[in-house]
Amino acid sequence: MTYLFMTYTIIWALISGYVLILGKRQKQLQKEIKLLEEWNTEQ
């Protein structure tokens, strides 16, 4: 049972980690887009 628990914990930790990384990337890019838009309107 320990091995089974260990495996499924690793599987979901890695997949969730990747989903979080994707979310972080998206958030960062949205921030950059907002900054660029603001800069564009100021020009």
Add this chain to the structure above:
Amino acid sequence: MSKVSGIIDKLLFFTLVPSFFLALWLVFIWSPVERVMGAPQKIFYFHVGCAWVAFLAFIIVGYYSVRNLIKPNMNHHIAAGISAEIGVIFTTVTLLSGMIWGKSSWNTWWTWEPRLATTLILWFIYVAYLFVRKMEGSWENIARLSAVFGIIGCINVPIVFMAIRWWNTKLHPVVFGEGKDQSGGGIAPEMLLTLLFSIFTITVLYAFLMRKGIEIEKMRDTVRRAKNRAISRLAS
């Protein structure tokens, strides 16, 4: 994002969430416990599913790599990169879950058995591929260079799949088609259904991650272009 694209994303998401819970129910509750191995046998369902998605991801990398080698295209370059990233994640999951399976059934974390060795080689090829993509230079040159790695990795996929059949090691189980007449192997119908449903769920997850990743990389490309335009405007 277009309307159709939004609908596809929603469809994938609303298929993925119930499928995920149903797959877990099938694995942990519905499917029978194997008599010899006991509970650790249930590792097999997601282990095989992740391995299948890793193969699929690398075949898609291979497809876009061939196209990029003929004529570099930014969309193909982005799709290949995201597919390779997902492939590396799922190969890592496959290797780790395989190691735990090995410890529970063979009493060793690692053995230089053909399937394990070729999978590790595949993992190294695609990690190298991701590093090549991070190199400095024009994207066309990087697309061409990384495509070579992508194609080499893709060629390795059938070798990984066939390894246990060609070298005929009895350590790694052949689930479908064992022996010279390919009639051996096989699992109980409940186990087969659970396995197929797990594969389906992880494939939907791949499609969802792929679309999300491509969307983000396209955003990155738009930001890069906008930054370049802003710099040239400031310079002039």
